[in-house]
Amino acid sequence: MRPGSQSPSASPSSRRAFTLVELIAVMALLVTVIAIASPSLAGFFRGRALDAEARRLLALTRQGQSRAIAEGLPTILWLDLNQRTYGLETDSSFVDNDPQAVEYTLDDSLTLDLGVTDTALQTFITGNTLFDNDAAAGNSRHASLPNIRFEADGSLGGGSRENLRLTDRDGNSLWVGLAANRLNYEIRNQAASRTTIRRR
Numbered sequence: 001m002r003p004g005s006q007s008p009s010a011s012p013s014s015r016r017a018f019t020l021v022e023l024i025a026v027m028a029l030l031v032t033v034i035a036i037a038s039p040s041l042a043g044f045f046r047g048r049a050l051d052a053e054a055r056r057l058l059a060l061t062r063q064g065q066s067r068a069i070a071e072g073l074p075t076i077l078w079l080d081l082n083q084r085t086y087g088l089e090t091d092s093s094f095v096d097n098d099p100q101a102v103e104y105t106l107d108d109s110l111t112l113d114l115g116v117t118d119t120a121l122q123t124f125i126t127g128n129t130l131f132d133n134d135a136a137a138g139n140s141r142h143a144s145l146p147n148i149r150f151e152a153d154g155s156l157g158g159g160s161r162e163n164l165r166l167t168d169r170d171g172n173s174l175w176v177g178l179a180a181n182r183l184n185y186e187i188r189n190q191a192a193s194r195t196t197i198r199r200r
C-alpha cells in the first residue's frame with residue numbers, strides 16, 4: 001500500500017438512505033401543498049379553457065373569411081347553442097358536400113351566448129344582427145341557427161352575429177366581437193364589450 005492512501009475499509013460511508021419516517025413526512029407535505037393550491041389551479045385551468053375557446057372561435061372567423069375569398073363561395077360559421085357545438089362549412093346551397101367542414105364541441109366548463117342580455121335590447125335589434133336585414137343565410141343546412149356568414153368577397157352577410165360571449169363557471173367572460181373597422185372579429189374582455197344599435 002502506498003503511503004497516504006486509505007484502505008477501502010477505512011473510508012466513511014458516503015451513502016445514506018431515506019428512512020420511512022422521512023418519506024412519509026415528505027409525502028404529507030406534498031399532499032398539504034396540493035390541497036392548498038388546488039382551488040387556484042382549478043381557476044387557472046378554467047381561465048385557460050376560456051382563453052383557448054375564444055381563440056379557436058376567432059381563428060374560425062378568420063378561416064371562414066379566408067376560405068370564402070379563396071374559393072369564391074359563401075362560408076357559414078354556425079352556432080348550435082342547444083347542442084353546445086359550432087362549426088364552419090361552405091353554404092350548402094352552393095356545394096352538396098364540404099370536405100373541409102369542421103365541427104367543435106364547447107368545453108364543459110363554458111357557456112356560449114350571443115352577447116345580448118337585455119331582453120328589450122335584444123328585441124329591438126332583432127337578435128343582435130349586424131345589419132337591418134333579417135334574412136337567413138342562404139339555404140345552408142344550419143341556416144336556422146345563429147351564424148356568421150362570409151360572402152364570396154370576404155364581407156359579412158346579413159344576419160351575421162356581431163357579438164359572441166363565452167362565460168366560464170366563475171362568471172369570467174370573453175367576447176369574440178366585431179372589430180371597430182367592422183371587417184373582421186377580435187377578442188375583447190367583458191369591460192370593453194359593446195353592442196352597436198343601428199336605428200332605422
